[in-house]
Amino acid sequence: MALNCVVFVGSVRSDRQGTFVDPVEVQLPLLDRMYKEYEKGKAPAVLERLALLYRAADAFIVVSGEYNHSIPPALSNLLDHFLEEYFFRPSAIVCYSAGAFGGVRAAMQLRALLSELGMPSISSLFPIPKIQDMLDSTGAPLDKALDRRFNRFATELEWYAEALREARRKGVPY
Numbered sequence: 001m002a003l004n005c006v007v008f009v010g011s012v013r014s015d016r017q018g019t020f021v022d023p024v025e026v027q028l029p030l031l032d033r034m035y036k037e038y039e040k041g042k043a044p045a046v047l048e049r050l051a052l053l054y055r056a057a058d059a060f061i062v063v064s065g066e067y068n069h070s071i072p073p074a075l076s077n078l079l080d081h082f083l084e085e086y087f088f089r090p091s092a093i094v095c096y097s098a099g100a101f102g103g104v105r106a107a108m109q110l111r112a113l114l115s116e117l118g119m120p121s122i123s124s125l126f127p128i129p130k131i132q133d134m135l136d137s138t139g140a141p142l143d144k145a146l147d148r149r150f151n152r153f154a155t156e157l158e159w160y161a162e163a164l165r166e167a168r169r170k171g172v173p174y
Helices: 045-055 073-080 104-116 145-170
Strands: 005-009 059-064 091-096 121-128
Touching: 005 073, 059 073, 059 104, 059 145, 073 104, 091 104, 091 145, 104 121, 121 145
Parallel strands: 005 059, 059 091, 091 121
Antiparallel strands: none
């Protein structure tokens, strides 16, 4: 059975690459009230749509740049609106930067946040250093090693997503 993966895009910069659950598109306000804090059926429509999407997910992929060695604020705000909808689903981190570290400093902080939200990250990361030199104008990798590294990363995520999907079918601890 195919997996349903939700991809979060961490950047709101005008020249970024990416789509899916996109802070620019969904335009969530700065967190004032989490989805769970609204009376049933009273949350804004965008939160209701995201809640349905997240509940149907088997896994989450977080694509994040690195802002001041940290998590982009728009990504943190996007993630913080929900909690239970993420529970017992794995996450995987794709990180990038213009420098040699490939966004791993932000990824370490993301691991703590994602775990606290109930979607612990798999052990593998997919860092992309010097992002400006790694992809062509269509987004295709210029270095074939990216494909090999991504396949290993995706295989691990698939394993965890399938295992946790089966475990959720049997019931969750709370």
